[in-house]
Amino acid sequence: MEQTFTQYEKARIIGARALQIAMNAPLLIKISQEDLEEIKFDALKIAEIELESGVLPISVIQPLPEKKEEKLKKVKEAKVDDKELAQKEAEEEKEIEESGEIMELAQPEDEGDEEEEAGSGDSLE
Numbered sequence: 001m002e003q004t005f006t007q008y009e010k011a012r013i014i015g016a017r018a019l020q021i022a023m024n025a026p027l028l029i030k031i032s033q034e035d036l037e038e039i040k041f042d043a044l045k046i047a048e049i050e051l052e053s054g055v056l057p058i059s060v061i062q063p064l065p066e067k068k069e070e071k072l073k074k075v076k077e078a079k080v081d082d083k084e085l086a087q088k089e090a091e092e093e094k095e096i097e098e099s100g101e102i103m104e105l106a107q108p109e110d111e112g113d114e115e116e117e118a119g120s121g122d123s124l125e
Contacts, residue, residue, distance in 0.1 A: 009060050010051065017047035017056060028055045 005013065021027065021043040028050050039045040050056050
């Protein structure tokens with residue numbers, strides 16, 4: 001039975017074997033001198049040829065997912081009453097008021113005053 005590898009497993013196997021070949025490990029298949037010159041003695045190409053020919057003594061153990069015997073429990077959502085929700089929101093607003101200052105909404109006339117002040121100092125007239 002021939003094992004099929006994922007692209008990541010192939011990359012890892014070819015990379016490891018190419019490193020061995022680059023460090024003068026003996027080749028596991030016979031490749032003619034002409035073929036070696038054609039692939040320019042590339043260790044990755046040689047490792048790829050060895051993997052495709054099936055001579056590499058490498059196997060990958062792929063673990064199976066664990067089987068669980070327990071039943072799934074239905075998640076119970078707490079029902080929140082509208083009155084309780086409004087009360088919680090009111091409490092949060094009260095805490096925010098007490099803990100810090102509340103920013104007021106910008107009024108158009110306030111922005112106009114700032115522009116006039118900034119504009120009066122920059123005019124060249």
